[in-house]
Amino acid sequence: xxYQQPDVNISMPSLSRLAFFGFxxxxxACGGDSSRLDKNNNAPSVQTCDARKYKQSxxxxxxxxxxxxxxxxxxxxEFLPGRNDVFYVTQQTxxxxxxxxxxxxxxxxxxxxLREFYDVYYxxxxxxxxxxxxxxxxxxxxxxxSNGYIYLSFTEGGHDDQALHSHVSRFVLExxxxxxxxxxxxxxxxxxxxxxxxxxxxxxNGKLRFGPDGYLYIGFGDGGVSQHAQDPSNVFGSILRxxxxxxxxxxxxxxxGLAEIFAxxxxxxxxxxxxxxxxxxxxxxxxxxxxxxxxxxVNGGNYGWPCFEGxxxxxxxxxxxxxxxxxxxxxxxxxxxxxGGYVYRGQALGDLYGFYIFGDFVSGTLWSLDTEALTSxxxxxxxxxxxxxxxxxxxxxGELFVLDYFTGDIYQLAxxxxxxxxETLPRTLxxxxxxxxxxxxxxxxxxxxxxxxxxxxxxxxxxxxxxAIPEGEKIxxxxxxxxxxxxxxxxxxxxxxxxxxxxxxxxxxxxxSGWSGYSYKWNAEQTEAFLLDTWLDEELAQQTWHYPASGExxxxxxxxxxxxLGLEVAQLNRERILxxxxxxNQLHLFSELELFSSDISVWMxxxxxxxxxxxxxxxxxxxxxxxxxCAQCHRPGGTTQASLDFRYDTHLPQSxxxxxxxxxGNLELAAPFIVDPGFADxxxxxxxxxxxxxxQMPPLASQLIDIHAVQLIADWINSLEYCEAIVGPIEFSxxxxxxxxxxxxxxxxxxxxxxxxxxxxxxxxxxxxxxxAAVEKYYRIxxxxxxxxxxxxxxxxxxxxxxxxxxxxxxxxxVPDDELWLIRNRWRHDQFIGVVNGEVVLGAALxxxxxxxxxxxxxx
Numbered sequence: 125x126x127y128q129q130p131d132v133n134i135s136m137p138s139l140s141r142l143a144f145f146g147f148x149x150x151x152x153a154c155g156g157d158s159s160r161l162d163k164n165n166n167a168p169s170v171q172t173c174d175a176r177k178y179k180q181s182x183x184x185x186x187x188x189x190x191x192x193x194x195x196x197x198x199x200x201x202e203f204l205p206g207r208n209d210v211f212y213v214t215q216q217t218x219x220x221x222x223x224x225x226x227x228x229x230x231x232x233x234x235x236x237x238l239r240e241f242y243d244v245y246y247x248x249x250x251x252x253x254x255x256x257x258x259x260x261x262x263x264x265x266x267x268x269x270s271n272g273y274i275y276l277s278f279t280e281g282g283h284d285d286q287a288l289h290s291h292v293s294r295f296v297l298e299x300x301x302x303x304x305x306x307x308x309x310x311x312x313x314x315x316x317x318x319x320x321x322x323x324x325x326x327x328x329n330g331k332l333r334f335g336p337d338g339y340l341y342i343g344f345g346d347g348g349v350s351q352h353a354q355d356p357s358n359v360f361g362s363i364l365r366x367x368x369x370x371x372x373x374x375x376x377x378x379x380x381g382l383a384e385i386f387a388x389x390x391x392x393x394x395x396x397x398x399x400x401x402x403x404x405x406x407x408x409x410x411x412x413x414x415x416x417x418x419x420x421x422v423n424g425g426n427y428g429w430p431c432f433e434g435x436x437x438x439x440x441x442x443x444x445x446x447x448x449x450x451x452x453x454x455x456x457x458x459x460x461x462x463x464g465g466y467v468y469r470g471q472a473l474g475d476l477y478g479f480y481i482f483g484d485f486v487s488g489t490l491w492s493l494d495t496e497a498l499t500s501x502x503x504x505x506x507x508x509x510x511x512x513x514x515x516x517x518x519x520x521x522g523e524l525f526v527l528d529y530f531t532g533d534i535y536q537l538a539x540x541x542x543x544x545x546x547e548t549l550p551r552t553l554x555x556x557x558x559x560x561x562x563x564x565x566x567x568x569x570x571x572x573x574x575x576x577x578x579x580x581x582x583x584x585x586x587x588x589x590x591x592a593i594p595e596g597e598k599i600x601x602x603x604x605x606x607x608x609x610x611x612x613x614x615x616x617x618x619x620x621x622x623x624x625x626x627x628x629x630x631x632x633x634x635x636x637s638g639w640s641g642y643s644y645k646w647n648a649e650q651t652e653a654f655l656l657d658t659w660l661d662e663e664l665a666q667q668t669w670h671y672p673a674s675g676e677x678x679x680x681x682x683x684x685x686x687x688x689l690g691l692e693v694a695q696l697n698r699e700r701i702l703x704x705x706x707x708x709n710q711l712h713l714f715s716e717l718e719l720f721s722s723d724i725s726v727w728m729x730x731x732x733x734x735x736x737x738x739x740x741x742x743x744x745x746x747x748x749x750x751x752x753x754c755a756q757c758h759r760p761g762g763t764t765q766a767s768l769d770f771r772y773d774t775h776l777p778q779s780x781x782x783x784x785x786x787x788x789g790n791l792e793l794a795a796p797f798i799v800d801p802g803f804a805d806x807x808x809x810x811x812x813x814x815x816x817x818x819x820q821m822p823p824l825a826s827q828l829i830d831i832h833a834v835q836l837i838a839d840w841i842n843s844l845e846y847c848e849a850i851v852g853p854i855e856f857s858x859x860x861x862x863x864x865x866x867x868x869x870x871x872x873x874x875x876x877x878x879x880x881x882x883x884x885x886x887x888x889x890x891x892x893x894x895x896x897a898a899v900e901k902y903y904r905i906x907x908x909x910x911x912x913x914x915x916x917x918x919x920x921x922x923x924x925x926x927x928x929x930x931x932x933x934x935x936x937x938x939v940p941d942d943e944l945w946l947i948r949n950r951w952r953h954d955q956f957i958g959v960v961n962g963e964v965v966l967g968a969a970l971x972x973x974x975x976x977x978x979x980x981x982x983x984x
Contacts, residue, residue, distance in 0.1 A: 198216075356388050513528070607692055644656070960972075
């Protein structure tokens with residue numbers, strides 16, 4: 125027989141008890157021996173450990189529509205008025221498609237692409253990313269059948285030197301909605317209904333719909349600046365209500381607010397809907413670090429952000445007695461980004477009539493809420509999916525659909541089909557078919573063990589890992605090296621503290637519901653493990669051990685990372701010593717077992733290293749740690765708002781971390797970067813992994829700090845020399861000398877003035893400036909004497925003071941002009957900093973160009 129080496133070191137007395145943990149059988153079919161690999165070259169098989177045996181974790185069925193083509197990055201679906209066989213979908217990239225049913229299949233035709241006519245931009249990764257920009261939603265005018273009006277919510281700009289603007293624009297469809305009306309110059313006829321310049325590239329537009337009162341409702345996030353939401357003199361963090369022509373509805377009731385605001389105090393009201401029967405407005409508001417919430421919105425209401433996050437007080441605010449609490453909220457053990465749904469008014473799901481159905485973008489969980497009772501007891505999970513739920517849709521009969529953002533697939537909610545052959549997942553591990561029933565510490569014959577190069581931190585627990593793949597099925601290797609497993613696969617992970625089993629987790633891939641995670645808790649006698657129904661914290665081995673709820677698994681096992689973490693080329697590409705003394709490459713071994721559907725040889729140069737192996741390069745060790753512990757979320761298509769990319773093969777300058785400003789607070793540091801080269805103590809990345817509170821990373825399932833990782837990341841950051849700014853090393857200070865006036869820019873008591881060149885700027889900290897990398901080619905300009913204040917523009921000119929991190933008006937581009945520079949504002953992209961008549965101004969630099977030219981004199 126072939127055996128693998130243990131994944132961890134165990135003292136000899138423990139080996140007899142922990143054979144499953146020590147010498148693990150990797151090929152153990154009935155009557156099998158080491159010759160099996162040589163003679164038959166077949167993969168091990170275990171028919172008892174098969175996810176297809178068990179009922180899928182759902183109280184409803186999700187019937188996938190048979191579309192002619194998928195629509196990835198899908199943001200909305202809206203049915204053509206009067207017809208259930210024709211609907212339109214929007215994609216964040218800017219496409220709008222018309223889809224028509226033809227029996228059981230659906231044809232798809234591009235209606236038009238906004239990018240062909242307007243500056244609609246979406247970029248999910250790298251410097252200059254704008255992952256919340258693009259096309260959001262489509263709504264039909266109540267009288268569409270007579271006027272052909274549709275309304276679109278989208279952004280323009282947000283890249284290069286363009287400010288980001290949110291738009292609600294009206295277009296006209298003709299030919300029964302099959303084409304868009306064009307002007308004489310072959311462009312879509314567009315009427316601007318509402319527009320707003322954004323202070324940042326997150327929490328921008330949202331849904332728009334005509335309400336039962338005939339008015340147009342529009343959702344706006346807080347623009348990345350939380351205090352906006354409590355200021356009704358701006359549109360951010362609010363629901364607007366307008367006439368069809370864009371004027372404020374006459375009876376909006378927000379006191380001392382803009383006339384167009386219907387309700388406010390939201391963080392990011394991405395998805396909401398009207399109850400078809402009652403007309404009530406139901407809304408899911410995306411939370412911050414802990415809590416997601418569901419609200420029923422009324423005219424004039426203030427819903428509390430940022431004073432409250434859910435029912436939890438977040439900041440001290442005045443007049444909190446006027447705030448409206450959410451109907452329910454759920455914590456991040458169940459999901460991390462709520463997607464509002466609909467009150468069900470259809471016929472197919474009879475038991476759910478009158479229930480509000482909603483979901484979570486990260487966990488893929490679907491819930492129902494009794495709209496009559498409105499208590500937590502009537503809030504229950506009805507499905508666990510692998511979908512990134514970006515939106516729900518409702519047809520004219522009240523039937524509901526759910527949209528998968530990542531793939532662009534569309535599913536209709538239906539009654540589940542009861543399969544007589546399937547059974548409920550057993551309550552005890554011994555009956556799952558994956559372990560020996562007589563001794564659950566032993567694997568079932570045919571279960572395949574595997575090792576990885578860099579393990580995820582699990583609060584000092586040691587782990588062993590196994591997989592069971594249905595007989596005859598293969599693993600597909602994706603373009604990024606991740607593995608795609610067939611339905612029926614079960615992944616098994618055992619956790620040990622003090623050489624004792626404490627938990628076994630199963631990750632099941634099923635045909636309809638995808639991947640679902642389950643935790644089994646071991647008894648003290650080490651004879652059995654029992655299925656947990658929810659999360660649990662328990663004192664074990666002088667520490668608190670967290671058993672995760674099923675929904676928590678989806679927070680880390682993300683679609684962007686391929687769900688099955690650790691099972692990828694870079695992790696499995698390693699040497700192993702078998703029990704007969706042979707040393708083999710694990711990928712080659714699995715290839716010989718015919719596990720893969722394609723040739724593995726092209727991947728053999730891709731591998732992580734162990735972060736604990738001091739013989740390996742420091743940069744490789746740190747990047748491997750970040751890949752294993754952070755990149756499942758921090759990558760393109762990941763589930764965070766920060767556009768970081770911590771994948772191992774992402775070049776550091778493209779990770780949006782080096783010299784970049786933090787998104788979620790400074791963690792009590794004066795002026796930190798996410799990664800501040802040479803200064804680990806000023807780096808948010810190190811701060812995050814060094815704490816266990818609301819600001820910790822990883823954000824869940826860990827209660828102990830990884831001391832080894834803290835030292836590793838500190839050493840790595842301190843070893844970095846600099847992040848290069850366009851004008852020179854970013855760690856330097858600079859004196860900004862105006863060429864025309866021969867004077868230096870000076871911040872004097874909060875006012876921008878000038879310092880004569882006869883005075884030395886190096887002796888005056890008010891004349892020295894730091895350049896903080898913002899995004900792409902843009903920087904924030906901070907005064908040395910006032911590190912919390914920045915250059916920014918407001919009407920009508922240039923100012924110096926506090927500016928939130930996402931204000932585009934506080935971002936500047938340095939445009940080269942021979943060996944000098946123009947300093948251009950990102951928000952007002954035609955405006956430059958200059959000196960005119962002895963005053964610092966913001967102007968167009970069209971005349972007297974020298975007045976707008978600057979020299980950056982470095983001060984190390």
